[in-house]
Each structure stands twice: as structure tokens, then as C-alpha cells.
Amino acid sequence: MPGPDATQPEASCGTCIRLGVATRPGAALYRNGTTGVVTCQDHLPKATPSRPVARPARVPVQPWAPPAQTPSVIREALPSPPPLPGVQSVPPPASGGGRGDAIHTEGLTKRYGERTAVNGLSIRVARGGVVGFVGPNGAGKTTTIRMLMGLVRPTAGQATILGESITRPSRYLDRVGALIEAPAFYPALTGRRNLRALATLGGHGAERVDDLLAQVGLADRGDHLYKSYSLGMKQRLGIAASLLSDPDLLILDEPTNGLDPAGIHEMRDFLQSLGKKGKTIFVSSHLLSEIQRMCDRLVVLRLGTLVFQGTVAELEATSTAIIAVPQQPAQAGRLVALCKAAGHAATQRDGTVTIQAPDAWCAELNSKAMRAGIVLRELRPHTFDLEERILDMTGREAKA
Amino acid sequence: MMRSFLSEWVKLGRLRQLLSVWGVMAGLMVLFTGLIFASAGAPPPPPAACSPATDGTFDQAACAAAIAKAQQSAARKGPLVPTSTLEAPDGLSFGLSVAGNILGIVSLVLFAGNLAGEYSNGTLKILLSRQPRRLTLLTGKVAALFSFAVLGVLLAATAEVVTSLAIGAARGLDLSAWGTAGAIGDLLAGVARLALATLAWGTLGGLLAVLLRSGPAAIGLGIGYVLVGEGLLGLALPDVVRYMPGQVISAFVAGGKASSFSQSSAATPLAFGTAALLMLVYVLVFLGVAGAVFRTRDVAT
Numbered sequence: 001m002p003g004p005d006a007t008q009p010e011a012s013c014g015t016c017i018r019l020g021v022a023t024r025p026g027a028a029l030y031r032n033g034t035t036g037v038v039t040c041q042d043h044l045p046k047a048t049p050s051r052p053v054a055r056p057a058r059v060p061v062q063p064w065a066p067p068a069q070t071p072s073v074i075r076e077a078l079p080s081p082p083p084l085p086g087v088q089s090v091p092p093p094a095s096g097g098g099r100g101d102a103i104h105t106e107g108l109t110k111r112y113g114e115r116t117a118v119n120g121l122s123i124r125v126a127r128g129g130v131v132g133f134v135g136p137n138g139a140g141k142t143t144t145i146r147m148l149m150g151l152v153r154p155t156a157g158q159a160t161i162l163g164e165s166i167t168r169p170s171r172y173l174d175r176v177g178a179l180i181e182a183p184a185f186y187p188a189l190t191g192r193r194n195l196r197a198l199a200t201l202g203g204h205g206a207e208r209v210d211d212l213l214a215q216v217g218l219a220d221r222g223d224h225l226y227k228s229y230s231l232g233m234k235q236r237l238g239i240a241a242s243l244l245s246d247p248d249l250l251i252l253d254e255p256t257n258g259l260d261p262a263g264i265h266e267m268r269d270f271l272q273s274l275g276k277k278g279k280t281i282f283v284s285s286h287l288l289s290e291i292q293r294m295c296d297r298l299v300v301l302r303l304g305t306l307v308f309q310g311t312v313a314e315l316e317a318t319s320t321a322i323i324a325v326p327q328q329p330a331q332a333g334r335l336v337a338l339c340k341a342a343g344h345a346a347t348q349r350d351g352t353v354t355i356q357a358p359d360a361w362c363a364e365l366n367s368k369a370m371r372a373g374i375v376l377r378e379l380r381p382h383t384f385d386l387e388e389r390i391l392d393m394t395g396r397e398a399k400a
Numbered sequence: 401m402m403r404s405f406l407s408e409w410v411k412l413g414r415l416r417q418l419l420s421v422w423g424v425m426a427g428l429m430v431l432f433t434g435l436i437f438a439s440a441g442a443p444p445p446p447p448a449a450c451s452p453a454t455d456g457t458f459d460q461a462a463c464a465a466a467i468a469k470a471q472q473s474a475a476r477k478g479p480l481v482p483t484s485t486l487e488a489p490d491g492l493s494f495g496l497s498v499a500g501n502i503l504g505i506v507s508l509v510l511f512a513g514n515l516a517g518e519y520s521n522g523t524l525k526i527l528l529s530r531q532p533r534r535l536t537l538l539t540g541k542v543a544a545l546f547s548f549a550v551l552g553v554l555l556a557a558t559a560e561v562v563t564s565l566a567i568g569a570a571r572g573l574d575l576s577a578w579g580t581a582g583a584i585g586d587l588l589a590g591v592a593r594l595a596l597a598t599l600a601w602g603t604l605g606g607l608l609a610v611l612l613r614s615g616p617a618a619i620g621l622g623i624g625y626v627l628v629g630e631g632l633l634g635l636a637l638p639d640v641v642r643y644m645p646g647q648v649i650s651a652f653v654a655g656g657k658a659s660s661f662s663q664s665s666a667a668t669p670l671a672f673g674t675a676a677l678l679m680l681v682y683v684l685v686f687l688g689v690a691g692a693v694f695r696t697r698d699v700a701t
């Protein structure tokens with residue numbers, strides 16, 4: 001943490017601070033009591049327009065948890081986030097339910113020999129909207145998607161897609177579009193001919209090919225060989241192929257791979273517009289900031305196991321705390337006791353006290369501390385970045 | 401299945417693909433037919449030992465030994481085919497039976513490369529997302545590839561007839577028998593046998609592709625088996641190798657006639673009926689195993 005400096009932001013409502021650098025724009029309260037505007041330094045490339053994420057309604061937060069053992073610089077510099085809201089926030093799907101869901105799995109498991117790729121996955125994805133599917137490499141995302149698409153047979157468990165069992169993919173795949181891993185087409189065919197082959201196979205009209213090429217910005221490159229395409233163009237062609245059947249459910253594995261910032265922005269808007277039309281978009285991505293911007297709901301996996309499913313707002317709601325730094329580090333223990341006496345979980349590390357309480361409690365804490373003879377040199381609410389939150393859930397060793 | 405068939409043709413129907421595969425088939429047929437006609441000649445005269453002596457006696461043992469010696473000599477430096485064989489009514493279709501194995505290998509490569517490519521390119525997963533009925537997809541693809549190979553056979557047969565007429569006339573052969581109904585019938589039957597043989601070779605390639613999921617591996621193993629494997633087996637077990645796929649298909653293409661180009665000349669060729677039945681069994685087994693594996697195995701690439 002930076003040392004005391006009246007010119008540094010001290011408290012900033014709605015501003016996420018990491019290593020002294022604001023990651024979202026917002027009003028800041030400086031230590032000398034003045035206010036100002038925090039400069040934003042977003043994680044995304046600068047060409048990517050940054051859009052503030054809507055603040056969720058505050059909800060009571062869960063008890064504080066000891067910090068995870070992740071020795072990263074960021075971890076050292078920041079207080080630990082609250083415990084994972086986890087699966088408990090959304091009850092597992094009831095057996096036999098889910099007929100109306102876009103995706104519903106119960107105990108879905110896939111083992112390859114000794115290795116368990118997906119372990120008892122139970123998720124429920126309601127129809128409509130954009131749902132993020134997040135997890136590090138090897139978390140089981142692609143294996144799950146393959147099982148949902150009927151490409152891989154589960155070792156155990158069951159699942160339905162649009163109300164149909166995944167044991168009978170022919171009953172639902174005409175209503176599902178998918179881009180699984182990297183786009184794969186015939187290198188020696190043109191983009192148009194690749195789409196024509198798929199349209200013919202799926203029984204879709206040939207006129208749809210031209211529409212889709214135009215829709216994904218490949219109208220003028222449709223007659224070029226696929227092997228001459230850039231990664232971003234291949235990705236666009238993959239998106240076009242997934243839309244051939246005008247699907248109700250779109251399952252996309254890393255759709256923004258290879259796209260430039262403008263392309264990512266277009267893709268995000270495009271998928272959100274589909275979501276608003278009532279289609280369900282189930283999208284996995286390594287770009288957590290993109291997931292945050294794009295998705296209404298999240299499903300988070302780690303090592304083949306579900307660690308969270310719920311709305312982005314639910315996850316964000318568990319990501320706020322108050323940071324208080326006593327002038328005398330020795331007083332940190334008293335400050336923790338004071339907070340606990342007031343009914344708020346609190347922990348301390350290196351003289352910094354982290355209290356799980358709504359930011360509105362800042363003023364009351366300041367008053368209580370003053371009455372107890374504790375002088376605070378720093379007091380501010382803190383919102384954990386969603387990316388930080390997800391990385392804490394899934395393990396920082398794999399930033400995906 | 402029709403959608404799968406037509407979709408495969410969208411892929412196959414590229415001008416470059418058509419020219420390369422069909423061009424290779426027609427080119428090989430022209431090459432083989434040309435070599436046969438170019439090297440045809442009169443059969444060697446009977447050995448002197450087979451002529452009666454001045455006293456009217458005839459040494460049968462000496463004659464047999466002389467014939468055997470003459471045959472060995474002819475095999476080394478004599479004509480590939482006697483001109484009388486080419487001038488016969490079935491001489492018009494002689495090239496078809498000779499080049500049958502080579503066209504079969506082209507078919508094996510076509511099927512193996514195409515099906516294994518779906519795995520190695522990763523395109524199978526996108527195909528299955530549009531046609532999740534795997535057997536329907538496979539059947540359509542095999543039907544499309546078969547139709548593609550048959551059109552190649554027709555083109556190759558046309559090339560064979562044109563080459564035979566051109567070189568036969570140029571060499572002054574008596575081609576009068578080729579215009580008979582029997583000659584035309586032999587030609588059509590030869591084309592039909594060759595077309596069916598390409599299916600048999602193709603299904604072998606398809607099976608290897610589905611099992612190995614790698615084009616180079618499937619093609620290498622298939623060609624290696626046909627050109628080397630059965631040859632070696634023929635040296636050790638000539639009576640067994642007659643029933644192996646390569647020999648069975650060769651016997652079927654030859655129409656039950658002994659072929660001087662048989663890979664296992666030591667073995668007696670199978671009768672046509674037996675060869676046809678065995679080839680059908682092989683095709684059904686190849687398709688059945690490939691279908692079962694294709695239908696049940698995870699698509700994890």
C-alpha cells in the first residue's frame with residue numbers, strides 16, 4: 001500500500017482501487033478532505049471503450065473469511081475478499097426439473113481414466129440473456145460444452161438442453177448454435193463455401209449464408225479461402241456458422257479470441273442484442289473484464305467443480321468492504337474488536353483492518369473509533385474488482 | 401442422409417479437387433494402358449524341344465522343361481501381354497483390370513484423407529452440431545465419396561478406351577473384335593466391377609480413418625498393407641492370402657480371370673462368385689465397424 005499522501009485518493013464511493021490505481025472512474029475522497037475525480041486505468045486495451053458496470057443493489061454480505069493462500073503481489077497488497085458466495089447462493093437444480101431452462105445439468109461428470117474433467121456439475125441456466133461460463137484452463141468448460149453438444153458422453157449425471165435430454169442431441173441441436181474451441185473449417189474452401197456446406201447439412205437456406213457473412217463483417221472476404229483468414233476473421237466465420245439455424249441457445253467458447261478491441265466491442269454488443277431478443281447466450285471467455293461487461297449471469301468452474309452460479313450483481317454484492325488503517329498499528333486489534341462488537345466481521349493484517357460492512361457504515365465506524373481513542377489515518381470503502389473476485393474463486397495460478 | 405450427401409459434394413465439388421483426383425485416376429489409367437499396349441508383342445515360338453524329332457518321337461519331359469525355361473525368360477524380357485490377348489473382345493477392357501488396384505488405392509486415399517481430415521481439422525464437431533445423427537452423417541459422406549469415385553472411374557474408363565483405340569490402331573493390332581456386343585458387354589462389366597471395387601477400397605480407407613483419426617496414418621497403413629503386407633503374407637501363406645481383402649478385390653476386378661498382374665501369382669485366383677461374396681462381406685464389415693466406432697466414440701478433438 002502507498003504511504004500516507006494527502007494527494008492520493010483516500011475514500012471513493014463506487015471506485016475500485018487496486019495498488020493505488022483506480023480501475024474505474026468515479027469521485028474520490030482525498031485524505032485532506034477534498035474531492036476529485038479518479039483517473040481510470042482500465043485493464044482492457046485503450047482502444048476498447050470502457051463502460052461502467054451498473055452498480056448492484058447492496059445486499060448483506062457474508063462473514064469474512066481468512067485470505068486464501070495465493071502469494072501474488074496483488075494478493076499481498078490487497079485485503080482478502082469476502083468468502084465465496086458460492087453455490088449456496090443458488091440452490092442446485094431439483095431432480096427432474098429444468099424443462100423450461102436453456103441448460104440444466106444434474107451431477108454431470110466426465111472422467112478420462114483417472115482424471116476427472118467435470119465433477120458432479122449441477123447448473124441451471126434460465127432462458128434469455130447472456131451467461132458467462134468462467135474458469136481457468138482445465139476447469140472443464142470445454143468438456144462441459146462438448147457434453148452439452150452431444151460430442152462427448154458423460155460418465156455420470158444427466159442434462160437437458162432446451163428441455164431435451166443430451167442423450168438425444170438431434171432433438172435440440174437444430175435450435176442450438178455453437179462455437180467450440182477454435183473455429184474449424186475446411187482450409188481449402190472459401191468462407192462462403194464453408195458456410196454453404198454447413199447450411200446444406202443443416203437444411204438451412206443458402207440465402208442465409210450471404211446474410212450471415214454480412215452480419216459478421218465478412219461480406220467482402222466471403223470468396224477468399226478460409227486458410228487466408230486472420231484469426232479474427234476465422235472467429236467471425238465461426239460465429240456466422242453458429243447462427244445458421246437462428247438458434248434459441250448459442251454456446252460460444254472463447255468467441256472474442258483473436259478479435260481486435262473494436263471487434264470485441266462489436267461482439268459484445270452483438271451478443272447482448274441477441275440476449276435482449278430472448279435468446280440465451282452461454283459464453284466462455286478468458287477475458288474476465290469482457291465477461292463482466294457482457295454477462296448478466298455467471299457460472300464459475302474450478303477443477304471441474306462448480307464454485308459459483310448466480311447473477312453478476314450477486315457476485316458484486318459480496319465484493320464490498322471497509323478498509324481502516326489506525327494511526328498506531330498496535331491499535332488494529334482494538335479496532336477489530338470494536339467492529340466485531342458492532343456485529344461486523346473484521347480481520348487485520350499488517351496494521352490494516354478490513355471490515356465486512358456496507359460502505360455506509362464508514363461514518364459510524366469513524367465515530368466509534370474516535371470515541372474509543374483510535375485515530376484513523378485511512379478509512380475508505382473498497383469494492384473488489386469482479387475479475388479479482390473470480391480469480392480468487394478459481395485460483396490465481398491460472399488466470400482464465 | 402441426402403443433406404449430408406449434398407453437403408459433402410459442396411466440399412468435393414471444387415474444380416481443383418475434381419481435377420486433382422479425377423485427373424490422377426484418368427492419368428494412371430492412360431499410363432497403365434499405354435504401357436500394356438506399347439509393350440505387347442507376339443508370343444515366343446514353341447521351343448524346339450517340343451517339335452517332333454525326325455524319327456517321329458517326342459520327348460515330353462524335355463518339352464515341358466523347355467516351356468518352363470521359355471516362360472521364365474519371357475517373364476524377364478518378353479512382352480507384358482501377347483497381342484492376341486489384346487485383340488480379343490475383352491482386350492478393350494484389359495486396362496481396367498490391370499489398373500484396378502491402382503485406382504483402388506486412389507479411392508482408399510480419397511476416403512481415408514477425407515474422413516480423417518474431419519478429425520484432424522476439427523471440422524467433425526461442427527458437422528455434428530448441424531447433423532447430430534452420426535450414422536446419417538457417415539452414410540451421406542460415404543455415399544458422396546463413392547459417387548465421386550465412381551465418376552472418376554467413368555472418366556478413367558473413357559480414358560482407357562480412347563488410349564486403347566489410339567495405341568492399338570497405331571500399333572496395327574486387329575481391333576475388329578472390339579466392336580462386337582460381347583466386347584461392349586465386357587467393357588461395361590469391367591467398369592461396374594471397377595466401380596464396386598473402389599467402394600471396397602474406399603471403405604477400407606474409411607475404416608482406417610475412423611480408427612486412427614489421422615490421414616497420414618490411415619493412408620500409410622492402408623497402402624502399406626496392400627502393397628507390402630499382403631505381398632509378404634503371400635510368400636508365407638499363399639493359400640491364406642487369397643482370402644485377404646486386397647487379393648479378393650483384385651480377383652473381383654479381374655472378373656474371375658487369372659491376371660498376370662496378380663500380386664500373389666503363386667496363389668490360384670478365387671472364382672468370381674467367391675470373390676464377389678467375400679468382397680461384399682468385407683465391405684459390410686468395414687462399414688459396420690467404422691459406423692459403430694464413429695457413432696459411439698467421443699469427439700474430443
